[in-house]
Amino acid sequence: MSFSLPSRLLRCALLGALLVACSPPGSGQDTATRVQTARTDTTRAARDLGHGLPFVAAADLPREARRTLSLIRAGGPFPYAKDGSTFGNREGILPRRARGYYREYTVPTPGEDDRGARRIVCGGQARSVGECYYTGDHYTSFRRIQP
Incomplete structure (x- = not known):
């Protein structure tokens, strides 16, 4: 089954919209925010899980x-x-x-x-x-x- 170019574009647009709609909260953040979030997550991971101390x-x-x-x-x-x-x-x-x-x-x-x-x-x-x-x-x- 082959699709024409306009129908492919429409399918891609719909798929993209679906991915955005189903993305976890905060995934639409700008790059600086994502980097800061990654740093915070790393800091959280670098803690003693039993006692919360870094x-x-x-x-x-x-x-x-x-x-x-x-x-x-x-x-x-x-x-x-x-x-x-x-x-x-x-x-x-x-x-x-x-x-x-x-x-x-x-x-x-x-x-x-x-x-x-x-x-x-x-x-x-x-x-x-x-x-x-x-x-x-x-x-x-x-x-x-x-x-």
Whole structure:
């Protein structure tokens, strides 16, 4: 069965209209909006699904934080007396665990005279970096570290 050119064009136009009508909401967005939506979807996907905290790759942490992770794996020695002390999770941002589950470690901040605001908090067994979180703002926000 062959169709004439006008009938082919009509069929294509109808098919196109049908596709637009059946497209999911937002699919008619301009390119900039689609790119922004893709970025947002990627950000959502880069979260710990169990707790909603964003992930950060260990390689993307500041150099000092990567050094602190190495010290945690090695079991120390740690430069600050409070390193390895219990983190109480009073802010309630991290997943709820029994008291004593989380330990905190200082991430030195260049130019700071004291411990600064950066920390790594790890849960579980000593020398474990399987469930660790980074905060650069003294417990206001956390990102789960992906090894």
